[in-house]
């Protein structure tokens with residue numbers, strides 16, 4: 001197991017406010033075109049027809065501009081390596097609370113899609129469910145990180161995840177310039193569920209018995225980003241609430257994904273969960289199982305660890321738990337060799 005100090009900001013190779021060079025470049029940097037139209041569509045007046053030529057001077061890029069293009073250049077081998085590869089990203093929890101953070105994560109996802117990766121977004125929305133349960137007077141309850149789900153809670157979970165959060169994420173992807181298709185586990189029987197072994201205590205919490213990814217392939221191949229809410233039905237049509245981490249792991253395995261990335265609200269797996277400086281940067285399956293057995297990993301981290309282990313065992317190449325609150329943590333994890341959170345290896 002490797003431990004590190006909290007991430008120094010110097011490890012953030014990307015600017016913290018924007019991942020991309022400014023899409024509306026400073027007009028002073030726009031070189032008039034030799035012919036045809038300028039960027040704003042006006043016809044150009046040829047300089048030589050109105051004034052003598054000025055002595056040539058070579059414009060030097062500014063230091064911030066250079067550091068931005070350095071980042072792009074550094075990303076090249078990663079883009080080449082992962083182009084065409086499927087990357088399953090699970091986004092949820094506290095890391096999804098702020099609208100600014102949501103837009104930033106979605107922009108990063110769109111960037112990955114634009115440079116040729118094939119992202120699949122599996123989402124949670126636990127805090128949003130809690131807030132809507134509060135409105136109908138239900139107190140949320142959890143056991144080992146899973147929501148105790150009675151019939152009323154199940155209805156609220158489905159309305160919030162499938163009706164609200166899913167469409168919100170689809171819309172954000174559209175605003176960021178890509179296209180998404182929102183689905184839940186029921187669509188084209190993407191996920192089939194059965195009651196969890198602890199059904200007596202957990203109610204309509206489900207586990208995944210089958211993944212049928214056939215509906216995803218044409219969506220991905222057409223360049224759309226699938227956005228998946230983790231509500232699924234059993235053979236009788238009964239709806240089940242599936243933990244989004246668990247579902248993401250199963251979907252990643254069924255798609256033969258290159259990577260599974262779980263975005264959360266801590267920096268990764270902590271050796272001591274009360275010490276944010278005790279990040280475990282890399283750990284193997286045996287090591288992480290030992291942490292669970294020793295009670296060092298608890299609560300919502302348990303389904304994350306379990307789904308990473310299952311996904312790796314089924315052929316996913318890498319599984320990482322990363323901090324969704326850190327700006328551009330997705331890009332840092334995929335397009336640099338620094339990494340940001342905990343990588344679990346097979």
Ligand SMILES: Nc1ncnc2c1ncn2[C@@H]1O[C@H](COP(=O)(O)OP(=O)(O)O)[C@@H](O)[C@H]1O
Nearest residue numbers: 092093094264265269270273296297298300301
């Ligand atoms: N060893 C650990 N390292 C990090 N977090 C842990 C650990 N053990 C338990 N946790 C808890 O797991 C939580 C992450 O799970 P959860 O809240 O369900 O995330 P999300 O809502 O993003 O799916 C952390 O906020 C932390 O409270």
Ligand SMILES: CC(=O)N[C@@H](CCC(=O)OP(=O)(O)O)C(=O)O
Nearest residue numbers: 092093124125126146147243244
């Ligand atoms: C069974 C179970 O716990 N289901 C989760 C599904 C949503 C989820 O996983 O949301 P986060 O990723 O935001 O935690 C729940 O009801 O909260």
